[in-house]
Amino acid sequence: MSDSAKLSHTAALILQTVENGCSYGFDIMDETGLPSGTVYPALRRMESDGLIASQWEPEKKAQAEQRPVRKYYRVTREGLHVLEQSQKRYPLLAKLTSKSRR
């Protein structure tokens, strides 16, 4: 991301939530209260910017538990750097989300 300081408050909130351990879209929606139409496009944009990375869970594990395979998101090193900058820019960001899932 060329200009990381320009991450919007909503995007920073989602990034913070992913960093806190919410790895799935619906969990992020629960945690942030944002609608899915905001969360998913934001996740995809941040993924294309290299701030988060997505990964499908192992298929065997899901098959053994008889459930569909899930895609989860994690914050990249660059994402952590941008998050730090965003926390300086939005001081209340860390307080808005709990670290309970971590």
Add this chain to the structure above:
Amino acid sequence: MPSPARRPLAVVLSDWIVAVAALLTPKAQRSDWKREWRAEIWHRWQFLWHARMWSRHEKLALVRGTLGAFQDAAWLLKSHEAFWQDVREWARSPFTCFGALGVLLLVTTMLSGGLPATRELLSARSNLLFIWIHPSGGGHDKGLPPDLVPAWERYSRQVAKVAAFQIGRAVADQPLLVTVQPEFFDVIGVKPALGTLPRQGAVVLDDRAWRSLTHANPAAAGSSLKVGGDSHKIAAVLPPNFWILSRQPTVYVVQREITKGLVFAVARPKPGVTQRQLDKELVRIAQEVCYYFLDSQLRYAAWTNVLLTPLRLFGIAVALAGLMAPLVFRFRLRAFRLAATRRTLFFIAKATLALAWVFAACLELSRSESAILLGSKDPGDGPFLVWLYILGAMGVLFWAVADQRARCRVCLRLLAFPVRVGCPGCLLLDWSGTELFCSEGHGILHVPHMAPSWDEEDERWISLDESWQGLFASGK
């Protein structure tokens, strides 16, 4: 707690929403995208079920949350470069030009309620004639002496039916008042939609007058109406699509005889009677009633001609625009070689479709103003449509030529990737202008910033052979 055997309706509905939204996503990403959304929905349901929180509220929240799949899919589509390239290619295509004109015609048809004025014009078949006097010494049109029409009715062998009518003075925001003889409706061949046609001392409303004056009261026939200071009984209401003298709301006051002022006549000649034969007979009868001055002064307007007037006006406007075109554009005859047939056909088809749209749209727009029967009495009626047509025809011609020049000479796609070359202020007598490329690699168009007087050709097209096409994005 065991999982339910069947998926609940909220989950089925959410899956269905995802399936529909997936149609928006680029094909390459569609499968993964659907998989992610469906897995999220499934896990959400299972979590809530096992946590004993699968309530009605949560079901609604799941469906509402899934609706965001449309925004997600739209975002994916928007950020997909191949999609935008397809959109750009589509916009440049010559077929898009026809599509856009088709959409314009469709929108005009919908807005006007099915092009009623244009359809009326296309189905114009009637032998009705309107008759009045145009003084041979010049001056305005004027009506006939009122005792002349009964004489024509009694003695003419060439007229099947004739009736007199008198148009009242137009008052703003008031319906047009027309005094007619009872035979008027029989001559023009209209039957009432409500009530019965009167013989004396009552009024007949056309549909627009009925809607505006009685608020479309179905029991209006028999009630009284104050028109022009007098109270009249409403005897009948005419059918919805009927109009004859004006498209404005019209109230017909029926009088057995019109004795005051000058009148106009509406006649239906017998089959096979020419206008010349009719004129000869009507003038003879007029002379027998002591009106000796009518020779070559009677004017006839065939109803079909009145309806077809917009078509003639449009022809004049197109001819005018065509005459002005060589003054504005430099046409080269070699552009019409056999090799350029495709381009010429495209130009003709495009201009014809655009002109058809202008014709219909202007006619529909000026519908209430374009009843130009007795137009010389009201100069505001005809010229409005004429000016609309002149402006429309010129606009179409200018657009068609400009659009044609901005297209590839081979594939007729719009040229793209404009590049400015040179600087008119820096390089004296050196070429400066804009270069445009065909996205398929067929050639380059040089458009100079200033066309020098010694150079006849202001634009230059350079054809590129097939070896160049690999360099272009859509050359594949």
